[in-house]
Amino acid sequence: MSMIEFQNVTFSYEAGKPVLKDLTFAVEKGESVGLIGANGAGKSTIMKLIPGLLDSMGRVRVDGISVGKDTAAEVRKKVGFVLQDPDSQMFMPTVLEDMIFGPMNYGLTKDEAVAKADRILAEMGLSDLRNRHNHRISGGEKKMAAIATILAMEPEAVIMDEPTASLDPYNRRTVINMIRSRSETKLIASHDLDMILDTCSRVILISGGVLAADGPAERILRDRALLEANRMELPLSYAGRASDPDR
Amino acid sequence: MNRMDQALLELSEMDDLASMDSPLHRRHPAVKLLVTVFYIAAVVSFGKYDLPGVLPMALIPAILFAAGGIPVSTCFKKMRFALPLVLAVGVFNPFFDRTVFIRIGGIPVTGGVLSMLTLMAKGVLSLMAAFIMMASTGIDSLCAGLRSLHVPKTAVSLLLLTWRYISVMTKELSVMTDAYHLRAPGQKGIHVSAWGSFLGQLLLRSMDRAGELYSAMRLRGFRGEFYYAGGRRAGVRDVLFAACFAAAVLVLRFVHVGELVGGIFV
Structure with a gap:
């Protein structure tokens, strides 16, 4: 059974102007998939449809559950969504309080939630952030803490919107290593194609709300013609080297 | 740092104060909320000329500042925007009430001046009590306290x-x-x-x-x-704290401490 499934999904913010058009794809359990596309391609909309923040025409399923108002709580327990801006993600005073917010909403006692948060912090090497105030930590730390708040809910799948945006090279590498170390199903939307290459085995390319390509990351991210036709460029690690798979 | 950043810093200072650990911080939030309301009610219940009765009520905030390790200077710094409003409440009383009540060193003190000072003292003490509650409780615990009091x-x-x-x-x-x-x-x-x-x-x-x-x-x-809605219940120490607090407030409210102390020396 697929972890995330889109079946003939169409979505419009304004009537007559569909952002996604009859989109069909699936992400299997344990897969790490990159979602790429130019600005306005529909990546963020796809991300929001998965946990039911938006309603679409067509069918979105998470672990076999049809996403809808009635199933939103169940779906959101299975899928954690790391937003692009950690300031939008974190709203409690300290990192620990933010981390236990989700687990306690799902019925854990405070002690259980704290134990879980401590374990995740230790796994991510962030224990020193535990009692820090959210607004007094650096951008990189905040990004890692935002990811930690989602992992504390122990989701089966994690979707991430631009996880490496505005990070310095060191913090970017830390986030990449962290993503690589996680075994959950992952769907990562990003313009950082080198990061996608590092973390994802498969890539879905969206263009104008439709599926432009779907296949192994190595193949799609080497295809200069395909990328340029969809307002993208080769990853830096491939630029200047073989841009054509046949070469 | 612009004024907004300064304001953000001040908000976080309140969180810092609330995250301290002291006997006062450890009390149940609902208990602190109730005793604060009780204290404010007692303070405002004094007569409009009863300044000697109101002033000893400052003893309670003084003890709480010490018990909670909360700096008094921070309290007045945070109250700097509300204080002028509080102080302005009775500012016209001296113009309307010119009855001379007492003379101090030959200087007449009118009912208007006395009622103005009483109002100011009541306002300042009420603000201090509210500040102490916030500084020793924090917004999350305060909300937990409100929920435990069945506020919707x-x-x-x-x-x-x-x-x-x-x-x-x-x-x-x-x-x-x-x-x-x-x-x-x-x-x-x-x-x-x-x-x-x-x-x-x-x-x-x-x-x-x-x-x-x-x-x-x-x-x-x-x-x-x-989630805090299911927070801990008040314990024996909380009840004891509430009882001691209420007793102290009642003593200061109904026993005229000024006269009592004066009686010792006269």
């Missing part, structure tokens, strides 16, 4: 979210103010011609940000009530 969850969530969104709006305002001043060098504030668009943009940006935050909460299982 919608009202409590609204209070908590309003508090959270104050910092969201302040952050947006800070960014916009910086952006404005970078392109309007030499201007002291925001020019009146820009107020409309500035406030409109602030509202739109704050709504966007608030919407994102709310989504983040929903994604983590928020369904209208914060």
Whole structure:
């Protein structure tokens, strides 16, 4: 059974102007998939449809559950969504309080939630952030803490919107290593194609709300013609080297 | 640092104070809420000329400041915006009530002056009590206390979210103010011609940000009530604290401490 499934999904913010058009794809359990596309391609909309923040025409399923108002709580327990801006993600005073917010909403006692948060912090090497105030930590730390708040809910799948945006090279590498170390199903939307290459085995390319390509990351991210036709460029690690798979 | 950043820092200072550990901080939030209301009710119940009765009530905040390790200077710093309003409440009394009550060293003290000072003292003491409660409790625990007193969850969530969104709006305002001043060098504030668009943009940006935050909460299982609703129950120490506090307030309210102390020396 697929972890995330889109079946003939169409979505419009304004009537007559569909952002996604009859989109069909699936992400299997344990897969790490990159979602790429130019600005306005529909990546963020796809991300929001998965946990039911938006309603679409067509069918979105998470672990076999049809996403809808009635199933939103169940779906959101299975899928954690790391937003692009950690300031939008974190709203409690300290990192620990933010981390236990989700687990306690799902019925854990405070002690259980704290134990879980401590374990995740230790796994991510962030224990020193535990009692820090959210607004007094650096951008990189905040990004890692935002990811930690989602992992504390122990989701089966994690979707991430631009996880490496505005990070310095060191913090970017830390986030990449962290993503690589996680075994959950992952769907990562990003313009950082080198990061996608590092973390994802498969890539879905969206263009104008439709599926432009779907296949192994190595193949799609080497295809200069395909990328340029969809307002993208080769990853830096491939630029200047073989841009054509046949070469 | 602009004024908005300063305001954000001050908000976080309250969180810092509330996260300290002291016998006062450890008391159940509902108990602190109730005794604070009780104290304020006792303070405002004094007669309008009973300044000698009101002043000894300052003993209780003084003890609580010491017990909670809360700096008095921080209290007055935080109250600097509310204090002028409190002090202005009775400022016209001396003009209306000119009856001479007592003479101190030959200087007549009118009922108006006395009632003005009494009102001011009541206001300052009430603000201090509210500050001590906030500084030793924190917004989350306070909301937990309100829920344990069966205040409707919608009202409590609204209070908590309003508090959270104050910092969201302040952050947006800070960014916009910086952006404005970078392109309007030499201007002291925001020019009146820009107020409309500035406030409109602030509202739109704050709504966007608030919407994102709310989504983040929903994604983590928020369904209208914060988890703290099932917080701990009040224990023996909390009850003991409430009893001692109430007794102290009642003694200071009904025993005229000024006369008692004066009687010892006269």
